[in-house]
Amino acid sequence: MSSSKELIGFLSQAHPDLDVLTDATDRAGYETGARYGVGTAAAVVRPAAREQVQAVVAAAQRFGVRLVVQGANTGLVGASTPDAGGEQIVLSTARLKGAIAVDPLNQSVTVGAGVLLSELNTRLAQDGLFFPVDLGADPTIGGMIAANTGGARLLKYGDVRQNLLGVEAVLAEPAGELLDLNRALRKNNVGFDFKQLFVGTGGAFGVVTAATLRVYPLPAQTATALLVPTGVAELEALLLALNAELGDFLSSCEGISREAAQAVVRHLDDVEDPFAEMEGADYAMLVELSSTMPSRAGGLDLEALLMDFLERHYGTLIGNAVVGKPEALWRLRHSITESIRNEGKIIALDLSVPRSRFPAFRAEARALIAARYPWLRIYDFGHLGDGGVHLNMVWPLQDAPAYDEAVASEVRAELYRLTVERFDGSFSAEHGIGPYNERFYRDFTADAVLGHVGAMQSRLDPRRTLSRLWLGKGE
Incomplete structure (x- = not known):
């Protein structure tokens, strides 16, 4: 009998109130990640109290079985799904709720x-x-x-x-x-x-x-606008002006490329193209101001402040602006990934660089792709205000070489090197490491850091019960 089967039998007998799923149909939803990670679990355990979590973890240590802890399984780096071996146990936290x-x-x-x-x-x-x-x-x-x-x-x-x-x-x-x-x-x-x-x-x-x-x-009032800078140099100046003049109220500053916005326009109805009247511009900023002060109190009116800012900088820093439609503007931003899926196979990168280096990074990354992989289409967007860059590319279904996973991995590796080595950035700004990014974690993390992190992991989890990843040196 395998260790995982022994563990399942023990838990079923010792903790009959613990929810244990062993049927393949019941496990299926826990075995496939949101984007990456497809495997097979021996079982899924769903504790409803911390004492049950303690019992599961202690039993996993006793029987030498690795647990894969999973929340809503929305991660994008394969960290919350089991491998293909069929021996790991998914520990779902979905029932750990109680009073808020x-x-x-x-x-x-x-x-x-x-x-x-x-x-x-x-x-x-x-x-x-x-x-x-x-x-x-x-x-x-x-x-x-x-x-x-x-x-x-x-x-x-x-x-x-x-x-x-x-x-x-x-x-x-x-x-x-x-x-x-x-x-x-x-x-x-x-x-x-x-x-x-x-x-x-x-x-x-x-x-x-x-x-x-x-x-x-909760904010009592917000004001939202989509701004198209007049040029690349003006993008930096516009960011400086927003921070200097509206920084106390600036809650979001998202970046959207022309290609990303127009992909949404192609696939969704009733979405306005902010670049329609600006042939040379290729990047926009979704800006949100927010305040807990109602507009009637103290004379503060965020929409008036934003309109004043737009009027003073229109024609110099701002070439076009779409205002007064927050739901539609956020719909444009949040529909990008869904829309570009219709364009071909996505190669998605979650990067960050210092804000001051974003324009130069974007120019070099786009030049690298155009020179070496000219068939790839770039749909970049992200959290411009904090340096986050979702450098998404699409391998088209037509007018391109047949999709090659090795080439896609090469593209990813080259852009990661550019981000980390040339621009002091991160190859995983938000999504974490996970099995999908493990080799890049080792490539770009200093040996001294790997040594110390490995020592901590060895102390707290010597049998590697709680993670598919070894964060120290070696394998």
């Missing part, structure tokens, strides 16, 4: 790891609050911590790391030990900040079961 405990005065919330972002914000809205890490997907809170998600409003509110006050996690060593760091404190300077080990590390150091997050008042 809101503290309006402290502006914090304590929440189970399996609560979805949408569920959290629905509850917070009852108290006029929200958790502002805004994403296209609907992940669990535990998954957001493991991936350190950012999103479209990181510019104003920061990522998960900057909004995590406390965490509760189950360790692999000592087997099943509960580490309770779940405090609702903004100031706590008593040494090593242990909770950071669980942020952005893909579950390698422990299973997050609950967390306490900083939350914010």
